[in-house]
Amino acid sequence: MKNSPYSALFRLPVIVSALGFFVDVYDLLIFSIVxxxxxxxxxxSEAEVSQIGTFIFNSQxxxxxxxxxxxGIVGDKKGRLSVLFGSIIMYSTANIACGFVEDPNMYALLRFVAGMGLSGEIxxxxTLVTEIVPKEIRSLGPTLVAGVGYLGAGVAYLTQEWFDWRTAYFVGGGMGLMLLFLRIKVFESGLFLQVKEQGISRGNFLYFFSTWSRFIKYLRCVMIxxxxxxxxxxxxxxxxxxxxxxxxxxGISPGKCVMFIYFGLTAGDFFSGPLSQWLRSRRKAIGYLMFCGAILAGVYLYGNVSTSVGLYIVCFLSGLCTGYIGLYLMMVAELYGTxxxxxxxxxxxxxVRGMAIPMTLAFQGFKPSFGTIGGAALLGVICYGIALLSLTKTDETFGKELDFVEK
Incomplete structure (x- = not known):
């Protein structure tokens, strides 16, 4: 096992990244759950909860x-580890502060700060795991991280069930601060250190918009x-x-819906990596799962689901068919130079997470004309249609060498 490429899956950076993503998912979803x-x-009131909740969610x-x-810019300029340390401190302290909130505006501000921190983790x-895991089994590294990470949703829901919502925030923030001690021994990506020594320009976000073809490539990555x-x-x-x-x-619990979706995401991510290895393709694995996800979204809305158990089962299956996140992010990493x-x-x-803002606004805007079900269905057709089209236009990256830079 020592000389096997599979030993890379058990290195400290992979384990700590998985635990970090676990805390990230917990803290990311805790507001949706509570x-x-x-x-x-x-x-x-119930009406105010919907309106104010949407505002706070969009702030996050x-x-x-x-x-x-x-x-992202910091990660390419200063290193992957600088982001892993800085981001977890930011979102952990913000989540602890959420446990003391009394005002919706302060609640929204703290979720905004937490969102800023959470964005750096995944x-x-x-990026770190994609660069350190050998290309022969690269599909398994990020999917392992995502699969373990998504279990954080279940823990977030159970914490809210066992304790009050303020304690749920304290638990999430505390787990993040404890994880800092494990990260002290994590080593930096060798590919990044090589590029850093060469003095090559790094972290230029405007590069993605410098030409039309680069902008379209980046936009396709988002839409998928x-x-x-x-x-x-x-x-x-x-x-x-x-x-x-x-x-x-x-009564349907949104927190329980989210929990079952993320349980499905966990199973889907553990499945998508081996599927990509077997198909020898990122695009095919993601495409098959995405197509099944679109069908299940239709079942959710128009499948005559009449019980809470039935709806939670559809949530789980929808999550399973959406469980290509680790594979998808690895594909994005493979598309760009070090x-x-x-x-x-x-x-x-x-x-992509920010796209939830126009999606929720569109959903609320569609409801008066098309109803709750029709508005969601119209939005789903748009989302899945654009995503599948973008995927067909994206380059295959299976087995791609990563030792290259963008000029």
Missing amino acids: RVPSLQSLGY QAGLLVGGILW GAAM GVPTWFVVGILGTFGNEFGKVLGIEE NLRATATTSVPSV
């Missing part, structure tokens, strides 16, 4: 968008990830609204 009980405890997503760009972790936040940000976060329209008598790899891999998922 959105209703936290705002109700502050004295808001805006922080993800801003932070993704900033942390991109830096995926959009269905993930349609599933989580619309079908999961507003699960209680869909439950009422579908006539499900038992001097821009962290900038791309960190900013792309953050822009």
Whole structure:
């Protein structure tokens, strides 16, 4: 095993990246899970919870968008480890502060700061793991990180079930600060150190927009990830609204919807890596899963689901077919050279997360004309259609050598 490429999967950077993503997912989703009980405890009505909750959620997503760009640049200029340390300190302290909040505006500000910090974790972790795992088994590294990481959603939900919403924030922030001690022994990417010694320009975010072809390439990377936040940000976060329209008598918990979606994401990410290895293709593996995800979104909305158990099962299956995130981010990392790899891999998922803002606004805007189900269906057709088209136009990266730079 010592000389086997598979031994790379058990190196400290991979393990710590997986644990870091676990905390990242917990802290990222904790607001979606405690959105209703936290705002109700502050004295808001059901209508106000929906309106104020959307504002706070979008504030978090805006922080993800801003932070993704900033942390990506830092990752290519200063190193992958600098992001892993700085981002976890930012989002952990912000989440602890959320446990003391009493005002919705302060709540929104703290979620914005938390979002900025959270945006650095996944991109830096995926970049580091992609660069240190041998190309023969590269598909398995990031998918292992994502598979373990998504379990954080289940822990977030259970924490909220066992304790009040303030304690749930304290737990998330505390786990992040404890993880800092494990990161002290993590080593930097060798590919980054080589480029750093050569004095090559690094972290130029404007590069992605310097020509039309580069802009389209970057935009396609973003669009491929959009269905993930349609599933989580619309079908999961507003699960209680869909439950009422579908006539499900038992109350639907948005937190439980999100939890089952992320359990599905965990299974899907563990499955997508080996699937890509077997197909010897990133695009085919992602495409098959995305197509199945689109079908399940239709089942969620029009499948005559009449019980809470049935809806939670569809949530799990939708998550499973959306469980290509690790594979997708690895593909983004493989598309770009070492001097821009962290900038791309960190900013792309953050822009995807930021796309939840126009998606939620579009969903709210569609509802008066098309209804809750029809509005979500129209939005889903747009998201999956653009994503599948973008995937077909993106280069295959399976087995690609990563020792190159963008000129």
